[in-house]
Amino acid sequence: MTAEESDPMKLGWMAGSPPPPDKIIRFTDPDYFSFPKMRWTVCHFRQLMPTVNVSRGLGAPTPLPRQIDDTIDGLTFTPLGSDKPMTWAQSLAANYTDGIVVLHEGVVVYERYSGCLDDAGQHGAMSVTKSLTGLLGEMLVAEGALDENAEVATIVPELAASAFGDATVRQVLEMTTGLKYSEDYADPEADVWKYGAAGNPLPKPADYTGPRSYFEYLQTVRKQGEHGAAFGYKTINTDALGWIIARVAGKPVSDLLSERIWSRMGAEQDAYLTVDSIGTPYAGGGLNAGLRDMARIGQLLLDGGTINGQRLVPEAAIERIRAGGDKVAFAKGGYPLLKGWSYRGMWWISHNAHGAFMARGVHGQAIYIDPTARMVIARFASNPLASNAANDPTSLPAYEAVARYLMK
Numbered sequence: 001m002t003a004e005e006s007d008p009m010k011l012g013w014m015a016g017s018p019p020p021p022d023k024i025i026r027f028t029d030p031d032y033f034s035f036p037k038m039r040w041t042v043c044h045f046r047q048l049m050p051t052v053n054v055s056r057g058l059g060a061p062t063p064l065p066r067q068i069d070d071t072i073d074g075l076t077f078t079p080l081g082s083d084k085p086m087t088w089a090q091s092l093a094a095n096y097t098d099g100i101v102v103l104h105e106g107v108v109v110y111e112r113y114s115g116c117l118d119d120a121g122q123h124g125a126m127s128v129t130k131s132l133t134g135l136l137g138e139m140l141v142a143e144g145a146l147d148e149n150a151e152v153a154t155i156v157p158e159l160a161a162s163a164f165g166d167a168t169v170r171q172v173l174e175m176t177t178g179l180k181y182s183e184d185y186a187d188p189e190a191d192v193w194k195y196g197a198a199g200n201p202l203p204k205p206a207d208y209t210g211p212r213s214y215f216e217y218l219q220t221v222r223k224q225g226e227h228g229a230a231f232g233y234k235t236i237n238t239d240a241l242g243w244i245i246a247r248v249a250g251k252p253v254s255d256l257l258s259e260r261i262w263s264r265m266g267a268e269q270d271a272y273l274t275v276d277s278i279g280t281p282y283a284g285g286g287l288n289a290g291l292r293d294m295a296r297i298g299q300l301l302l303d304g305g306t307i308n309g310q311r312l313v314p315e316a317a318i319e320r321i322r323a324g325g326d327k328v329a330f331a332k333g334g335y336p337l338l339k340g341w342s343y344r345g346m347w348w349i350s351h352n353a354h355g356a357f358m359a360r361g362v363h364g365q366a367i368y369i370d371p372t373a374r375m376v377i378a379r380f381a382s383n384p385l386a387s388n389a390a391n392d393p394t395s396l397p398a399y400e401a402v403a404r405y406l407m408k
Contacts, residue, residue, distance in 0.1 A: 014040060122271070228329075238284035
């Protein structure tokens with residue numbers, strides 16, 4: 001089904017009081033996050049499962065000036081691996097975009113919503129969450145509160161017998177740990193589904209004998225290969241970092257994110273994180289937020305960690321992220337569309353001529369930051385395919401086309 005055909009409003013998911021039986025979506029449904037139902041679910045996680053708040057505080061939102069440029073819709077580019085041009089507007093539908101905002105010099109120049117989302121709604125950020133958890137980690141490192149060279153077991157002794165025990169904090173931050181763990185969403189037997197079962201907040205089946213929380217699962221992970229040898233994108237690294245951060249800061253990631261960033265950047269809305277059965281925030285993928293607030297995160301990093309004259313993020317933390325990680329290690333991770341990229345602080349670094357870097361999440365979530373063009377793009381989407389390889393051929397050249405246009 002196309003984006004138009006699968007529009008959750010047109011399909012009538014959860015519409016009515018109560019909805020018709022064939023339009024109800026429950027967390028217990030095996031297909032609650034399968035296409036096309038997931039095009040509704042991405043905007044309504046809080047209705048389906050327990051969450052913890054990320055407070056914006058009590059202050060007024062920081063205004064985002066607006067100067068909308070509708071000609072962006074007509075910008076053309078050529079998708080990777082294709083010889084047929086495409087317009088920006090066409091790319092939004094091709095990637096099942098639910099909402100997208102473009103900032104130039106901190107001004108909103110483009111904003112569109114579709115599907116389940118409007119400007120007052122919230123949407124799952126998926127693995128964009130990782131980049132915010134990584135940012136918190138880099139902040140603690142820059143401030144001297146967290147030793148990047150320390151072995152994980154010295155901070156979280158409960159992980160001493162796991163694969164994480166002899167990994168360094170830096171190796172966790174850069175996902176160069178050697179872990180026996182598969183994150184192939186197309187494989188129903190992959191470890192990522194076992195991890196999901198452990199973190200599932202619902203009561204476990206009577207015959208269930210596995211881990212019952214995220215932290216319990218992390219203790220069972222075994223080593224495969226050597227730490228530091230290669231990049232391997234595995235969500236459990238981020239949740240291990242979340243545990244490290246909670247131990248060092250004395251509070252969960254949700255509280256630290258609110259205290260250090262969300263309540264200080266002039267956010268419009270509270271955000272929230274999904275949690276497991278004991279209330280542990282899902283640091284690797286549970287963030288839900290308003291789209292303009294995601295753009296504010298991008299602008300915060302674009303502006304070197306300051307907002308309204310106040311420093312929220314140490315400059316050293318952002319400099320380290322922008323410098324990127326080990327390109328040789330990254331090249332072993334299997335991302336042919338991201339040749340020459342690297343990964344650091346749980347951000348993806350393009351190393352292109354503009355120094356662009358980004359946060360990325362399955363099904364098309366993104367924060368794209370172009371320092372040269374002074375541009376930020378925040379996008380929420382519900383692409384039927386989880387892997388970003390499904391939308392990168394269209395998205396990455398589209399972002400670059402907008403950047404070139406804005407620089408004229």
